[in-house]
Amino acid sequence: MSSTESPLTATPPNATTTSQATKETLEDYTLRFAPRSYRRWTPMVVATTALGGIAYMADFSIGAGIGLAHGTGNALVAIAVAAVVIFVTGFPLAYYGARYNIDLDLITRGSGFGYYGSVLTSVIFASFTFIFFALEGSIMAQGLKLGLGLPLWLGYLVSTLMVIPLVIYGMKALSKLQVWTTPIWLVLMVAPLVYLVATDPGTVDRFLSYAGTDGEGGVNTASVLLGAGVCLSLIAQIGEQIDYLRFMPPKTEANKRTWWTAVVMAGPGWVVLGALKQAIGVFLAVYILAKVGPTAAPEPIQQFRGAFDAMMPSWMVVPLAVALVVISQIKINVTNAYSGSLAWTNSFTRVTKHYPGRMIFVLVNLAFALALMEADMFSFLNSILGFYSNCAIAWVVTVATDIGVNKYLLKLSPLQPEFRRGMLHAVNPVGVVAFVAASGLSIAMYFHALGDTLQPYSPVAAAVIAFVLTPLMAIVTKGKYYLRRTDDGIDEPLLDTEGNPSATTYDCHVCRQPYERPDLAACRTHDAYVCSLCLSTDSVGDHVLPAQPTAV
Template identity: 95%
Template structure:
């Protein structure tokens, strides 16, 4: 694979990009996992403790009733928007950036959303790293600054080897994590039913005891910051095996469970976070009640000897942090590399951007981002909602209902326009207006409605822009110069292989296009790094 110039590949770049199929379609020859193994691996990545903090923060501010409704509203939105994205990622074996390119944004237009997704990964890496540092401080006495550094550096060896290593890590650690998370809750509820009554009766610092729209929407806005998690789920789902008649039930179960279904477990963890925060509130105070290490320390305290409490709480936090932060570092490196390679037409290697992502995360941790968590997430959620709703609407409405967007996804340079106004205009308008609302630019009354505005504007403008433009800015070309169809008879990406004449590696049909200047084929990454455009097919005259 070319690392700097087309035609001059390095062994390291070739090995690295072929290990995870970074920036490209994941071929059938690599996808040897069963649907359930892929699903288990993907769900292992949501073992993060941030849900407990997010739920606790919303619950303590607005009360249990408002928090539970907010969590349910956010979960419903995340599930509905995540379904079409998960299906496309699993069916066509491409990540969310490649889906976004052909779903309204264009080849360069999706750089905007790649940066947003990369920001999601380092924000949540920083959040999980902060939680782990709190655990290391409580259990080992490490100062927070050192805990931040340890939590950052320890994931690097685990991220280097990609999907093969991550699948083993997630599968083996999930049972331990589930036991430590669920056990204390079951014990508290069964031995002291009064905890449930106190939990349900809690009104919060800003609440009046009832459920009201403003509080629900403010809470939902914070919870909706997790909507971009579907991108990390797709980073695993792209390795799903082909969907066939023989395995379609297992295939669909895995896609739903590990795709939009992640939010069911996420919402449950947020509700548990509210429960545990209310349980320990009188003992530790509101500031510490949002810290998962304190929540589980209090829960373990009720059911086991004192000498075992802190070690078990620390083990739970460390396992959770490792499980999610290897995913954050991995997915973030893909997003940054995607953006950099398209803009500069150079591929510096994914590990460079693992370090970049970790650097951003460490800076946030050292700035004590945990103390103003809800403000960061509330702001970020507006951008994330606008992006995900735009792509989901393009798939569900523009592709299947209006049929203005090509149904088969396209991501290769030369086949797409640089910028598609359908997605870019809808996203910029939705995120811009909702952010203005979030910062009270349109008045205090509308401020809680910023996440609703982001979703509604994106949902309305995406089909509107497709109708206005008549869908003409999706495909720069309809013919990639290869006679064989992209999909086989069962609708799965073709497994036929061809050699790329630039890097001389074999690739499956969906990853290649004909070369403009040679009677040969070029892979998608070599097209991306073609600085002079020799290999890029020209626009079709009728596509203008």
């Protein structure tokens, strides 16, 4: 690859085939292990590209909504609490994605859920992408209404349709978009904040003293937990970060320092910038509250319109505010549309054993998002996010606990991740039971089924139940539902001497394409190998290896 070539635009090797499924998944290794031959860029370049996808404006709305309701003190503590939880749980997931070059769905399969059990969490992640697509689309429509006079319903439609051309080519389009737009976005976001603080220090005092509409003032547990629950709806963002981190190069003795820096920065580290944006959202909402009122103050377009109005001529204010909102919306929503399409496609392919093409599910995801926008989801944003966060927390904490506790401490879960059909049981009760119990009970608490007093504690319940039940279920089941087989029929080890996935290639007997060692298993009926996607689409199980007796 030339020095001027974008790291995620290199043409994958041997991507010409008559099979639509094979050709499309080789575009950027959707639904697959990402091979070493494709991962030719440096750790820091991957990290920079990954961080470009978190330029969304939702953080400003989320922070503003919490701050206006509960006051600055409660909001800042809630943001900090959620950030710590997101960082701690995101770390093991980011490590596994970067180390073994697989996305979060593939990680989830072998981390307590099983081959079909992880369909549950794929749907949760897909829901995350269209909920936040709808949120960002709503923010963009507000900007188009202010700047161009478009009615909101038309703005929703425009914000949905404009991303379709950008997600057709997957990571190739995303990488170029993120690299070119990030500097502009940073300048437009940071400049007005710095100006306000420097020229009017009183804004900081008003921000810190704001007590919120509940009028209680001070910091109290219920308000903090309610606010943290909304912030924790973003916990599933780690899935989108891993969609980039799976392209990390092998970790070696020579690059281990930069490798770890990149993984931490672009993995769980995304929440540092996210928390700062939420705090800025509180600041800007308090700043413009008297001008626009409590209804409009959480709208980023109004926040930045007010900030720009203080530092530049009036004729520049609206165009710059609209430009910031539109750039931010495009940057995140191409990622939402792309990642959501992967999650839906992955689930559909496993359940039906048919690969319909990723673009079908791009449209499905966008249809869900458009329906939410037209239903005016922005007006009940905190309720949607508070409900959703219970499911997201239960999932992420379950997988993180399986990696951190069941794999490394209890050693009941296989240390090396497994995702191939035939190697995993259909359902693993360890993750499924922990997830269903944690999400079910916390949702019941959220809807006051267990009383008003416990309602704010639903996100805490989701995290604690998942954290306790995951190792408990592993102990009860003795870890016997993780692997259906321990031998995939290939003599060569999965990992090389440095612990990285092997780069040796073998040809798939079905699609006639070469794949690296971790993406294949032996064929049941032929003296040959079959790739993971062809195993997934084997409707009669002709190639899937039989179950292997577990040693006592």
